[in-house]
Amino acid sequence: MMNNHKLGDATTNNLAKEENWCLGEKEFGALGRESNVFSEFRDDTTGRGFKKLFIADEVYRIVKPALKGVSEIKVRNVAKQATDIISDIMELIINLQSWNVDIISRIPPLHAVALEDNSFLIEWIFSKYRIGFVLERNKRESMWYMVSTIDGNDLASGMLSRTDYKKLLAGLIPFVFGYS
Amino acid sequence: MSYPDNFLRGVSDKNSLTPDGVGVSAGAFHFDLSKISNGWLEQSICWEDNDSVVDLMLRQKKEDGVIQFKIGVVRVPRSCVQYINKLPQTRELLSYERKELDDNPYHGNLLLKKDAHNFTRRLVAAMIAAHVVDVINQEHILD
Numbered sequence: 001m002m003n004n005h006k007l008g009d010a011t012t013n014n015l016a017k018e019e020n021w022c023l024g025e026k027e028f029g030a031l032g033r034e035s036n037v038f039s040e041f042r043d044d045t046t047g048r049g050f051k052k053l054f055i056a057d058e059v060y061r062i063v064k065p066a067l068k069g070v071s072e073i074k075v076r077n078v079a080k081q082a083t084d085i086i087s088d089i090m091e092l093i094i095n096l097q098s099w100n101v102d103i104i105s106r107i108p109p110l111h112a113v114a115l116e117d118n119s120f121l122i123e124w125i126f127s128k129y130r131i132g133f134v135l136e137r138n139k140r141e142s143m144w145y146m147v148s149t150i151d152g153n154d155l156a157s158g159m160l161s162r163t164d165y166k167k168l169l170a171g172l173i174p175f176v177f178g179y180s
Numbered sequence: 181m182s183y184p185d186n187f188l189r190g191v192s193d194k195n196s197l198t199p200d201g202v203g204v205s206a207g208a209f210h211f212d213l214s215k216i217s218n219g220w221l222e223q224s225i226c227w228e229d230n231d232s233v234v235d236l237m238l239r240q241k242k243e244d245g246v247i248q249f250k251i252g253v254v255r256v257p258r259s260c261v262q263y264i265n266k267l268p269q270t271r272e273l274l275s276y277e278r279k280e281l282d283d284n285p286y287h288g289n290l291l292l293k294k295d296a297h298n299f300t301r302r303l304v305a306a307m308i309a310a311h312v313v314d315v316i317n318q319e320h321i322l323d
Contacts, residue, residue, distance in 0.1 A: 065199065113195040113207040123306075125203035130310055132206060134302045143299055147306045155267055157303055 058104045059093050066122050069112030078120050081135040081142060081160075085122060086110070088166070092173040103177050124176060131172055133160070144168065146175075181278060186257055186313075187225045187288065190237055190249035197251060201315060204254050206306040211292050220275070220291035221301075227278065228255065233286045234316055240284070252317035260311035261290070270304055 066086050073079040093104065112122045123132040129148035136142045145157035158168075189208060191197065196208040211221040226233055240248040264270050275291040292304060 069195070108203070109199070111198050111203065111205055113193070113205050115207055115210055116212070121205065121207050123205060125198055125205070130206070130306060132302075132306050136298070141298060143302060145303055145306055147303070147310045149310050155269055155303065155307070157269065157299075159299070 059090055062093065062104070062107055062109050063090050064109065066110040066112040069114065069120070069122075072114045073118075073120050074114070075118050075137050077139060078118065078135050078137060081139060082112070082120050082122065085133055085135070085169075088169055089173065092169055107176060126179060129179070131176065146172070183258055183276070183278075184228050185259075186228045186255050187276070187290075188228055188233060188237055188253045188255055189223075189225050190240070190253050191251040191315075192249050194251055197315065201317060204309050204312045204315060206302070206309040208254065209290075209305040209308040211290075211301050211305065216294050219294050220289075221294050221296070223290040223292070225276070225288050225290055226253075226284065226286040227288050229286055234320070236284070236286070238316070238318055238320065247318070250318065252315060252320070254312045255314040255316065256308060256312050260308060263311070264304060264307045267307075270300060270307065273300060274304060 063086050066082070070079055070082045070086070073082060089110070093107075108125065110122055111125055112120065114120050118137055120135040121132060122135070123130055128150055129146065132145050132147070134143050134145075140159070140161045142160040143157060144160055144163065145155065147155055191204075191208055193207070196205045197203065198205075209223065211223050213221065215222045226237055228234070234253060237249060237253045238247075242248050258276070261274050261276055264274050265272050273293050273296050276288060277291060278288045281287045290308070292301065296304070
């Protein structure tokens with residue numbers, strides 16, 4: 001069964017390389033599923049029209065609430081930041097899922113909420129810790145954090161603009177896998 | 181002035197909770213920049229002085245008669261304030277007070293220094309949310 005999901009008017013450059021996003025038959029088979037999810041993104045920045053993206057059901061389950069939240073963002077710049085992060089997280093999960101497919105099913109969905117000041121909050125919420133991205137209208141003030149209630153493992157945070165963002169996500173995703 | 185072990189925060193936005201109703205978004209604890217008093221940003225809470233406070237909050241109504249906290253309330257240990265105040269990034273920025281209202285003797289505020297950087301405000305909200313120990317939704321109300 002194919003489902004069609006469209007990401008509103010949000011745009012992203014990261015989806016331009018759609019070949020990096022397609023799950024081939026081999027990977028799809030590794031999930032042990034007979035169905036897949038078909039998602040469609042519009043890339044206004046390149047003017048290349050619609051990009052097609054195949055995401056396995058389990059990966060889509062993780063990002064679906066955040067994608068839904070993006071549709072409530074009123075500020076285009078914030079929406080762009082949000083779709084970029086969600087896209088990159090999806091990409092990393094897809095690339096990592098060959099480790100252990102069972103782990104993916106234990107990862108909670110990304111939670112997202114538009115805040116009153118038109119910023120946007122994306123969080124991975126676990127019982128003892130959480131990872132968050134606060135996307136501000138002023139992109140230079142957008143930030144990330146990892147907060148824990150475990151003594152000695154309290155807090156890590158930084159500005160997204162001053163962080164090697166890809167390296168950060170590449171470090172956080174395995175952490176999520178390890179604690180899920 | 182004495183304080184109980186826990187305070188309660190009302191939740192009126194369904195997006196403040198995860199779909200399973202267990203996780204609480206940091207968005208539920210973001211400090212509103214428009215609520216400033218005596219150099220502090222105020223965030224409304226209720227002190228859980230006794231077992232009736234949860235019920236009082238769940239029944240609380242706005243002026244138009246609509247339930248104030250449509251989703252419910254969350255319980256947070258007061259000790260989280262000391263915990264947050266000891267962290268290098270958020271040292272001594274957070275406090276609390278009692279501020280009784282005519283119709284709510286349990287009302288109070290979490291207080292964050294008004295000159296705290298936006299970055300720090302977000303961190304503090306996330307830390308408080310991480311310390312939530314219970315989510316009590318509207319179905320718990322006693323009829």
